[in-house]
Amino acid sequence: MENYSHIFDEITSKIISLVEESKSLEALVEIKNKYLSKKGEFSQLMIKIREVADKKSFGEAFNAARKSIEEKYDEKADKFNQELLNKKLESEQVDITLPGNTLSRGVENPFFKVKKEIEDIFVSMGYTVETGPEIDFDKYVFELLNIPKDHPARDMQDTLYIDNNLLLRSHTSSIQAHVMEHANGKPIKIICPGKTYRRDDDDVTHSHQFAQVEGLVIDKNINLGNLKATLELFAKKMFSKDSKVRFRSSYFPFTEPSVEVDVSCFNCHGKGCPTCKGSGWIEILGAGMVHPNVLKMSGYDPEVYSGFAFGVGIERVAMLRYGIDDIRRFYQSDIRFIEEFSKKVED
Numbered sequence: 001m002e003n004y005s006h007i008f009d010e011i012t013s014k015i016i017s018l019v020e021e022s023k024s025l026e027a028l029v030e031i032k033n034k035y036l037s038k039k040g041e042f043s044q045l046m047i048k049i050r051e052v053a054d055k056k057s058f059g060e061a062f063n064a065a066r067k068s069i070e071e072k073y074d075e076k077a078d079k080f081n082q083e084l085l086n087k088k089l090e091s092e093q094v095d096i097t098l099p100g101n102t103l104s105r106g107v108e109n110p111f112f113k114v115k116k117e118i119e120d121i122f123v124s125m126g127y128t129v130e131t132g133p134e135i136d137f138d139k140y141v142f143e144l145l146n147i148p149k150d151h152p153a154r155d156m157q158d159t160l161y162i163d164n165n166l167l168l169r170s171h172t173s174s175i176q177a178h179v180m181e182h183a184n185g186k187p188i189k190i191i192c193p194g195k196t197y198r199r200d201d202d203d204v205t206h207s208h209q210f211a212q213v214e215g216l217v218i219d220k221n222i223n224l225g226n227l228k229a230t231l232e233l234f235a236k237k238m239f240s241k242d243s244k245v246r247f248r249s250s251y252f253p254f255t256e257p258s259v260e261v262d263v264s265c266f267n268c269h270g271k272g273c274p275t276c277k278g279s280g281w282i283e284i285l286g287a288g289m290v291h292p293n294v295l296k297m298s299g300y301d302p303e304v305y306s307g308f309a310f311g312v313g314i315e316r317v318a319m320l321r322y323g324i325d326d327i328r329r330f331y332q333s334d335i336r337f338i339e340e341f342s343k344k345v346e347d
């Protein structure tokens, strides 16, 4: 077995001392290109293998020399890389004790807060939540609710018509009509929140676009007492434990009897104050027993089934609940209003 290491000794120690003396990563790379690349001076020595007898020993000597160069090279390259990293870390140092940028927390608009609270109260009483189309057919908004064409009650709920038959719904009672149509004469216990539209002049308590929550219960033996107990419970949960409700007779074509419902003033508890304009009561919704014609039109036998319905304005409830003086504040996107409201909630 021949020993060929002498062929590589000189160049190996030359390259190793160049590597040791190199002052930068770039200089190191230059050495690599010059000696160790495919065409490099060191790599080219391999060609001599053609001339030697013991090719195995030659290859081993070549590889041993190459290994010792590479070890030195890697050691030096690691040293340069570590120096670079240290420099970078020093220049990019972050003071983790500095205070961070604070993000201001969003606050829920009182409208959505109250909508959710109303839903929660009725869901806890076993109601399910239904929705319906905001653009609806005349049939559902009026006719199935016992308001035929040319009925004077249409004047109170004038709205935007897309054509003779299609319109922006003026109340959420239209959702009742949809649900009853698909219930196949079975009992119903639902609430229906949603946007509504009317040709009303905007003022502090009226908007041309507002929201209501409709309630509808249909079953055997449903009576006005059930309606009163339900709304009383709603008022107690929504406003205050000692809230009372008062029924005043009213008129809606789709209920008989019909009532306007007042809640005892949560501010003065019935004594009379500016909030309730001195009366001790505040009107919050319209309600009544479902009219026999409405039951019949949707396939219920009024001799067997009865029901109650109510419709409450969400903004009006929110205004009473949080002392908001103008309904238009809900739609003006004024951040100061929301901030003011967030203070009230935290108080």
Ligand code: FA5
Pocket: 170, 171, 172, 173, 198, 200, 205, 206, 207, 208, 209, 210, 211, 212, 214, 252, 255, 283, 284, 285, 286, 287, 288, 309, 310, 311, 312, 313, 314, 315, 316, 327
């Ligand atoms: C109705 O809309 C009936 N559909 C309610 C109903 C349902 C009665 C089921 C019987 C049975 P009314 O027009 O009174 O009724 O409106 C009901 C509530 O919506 C009002 O009490 C009020 O809270 C709110 N509301 C009505 N008009 C406006 C308006 N322009 N802006 C804001 N809220 C309004």
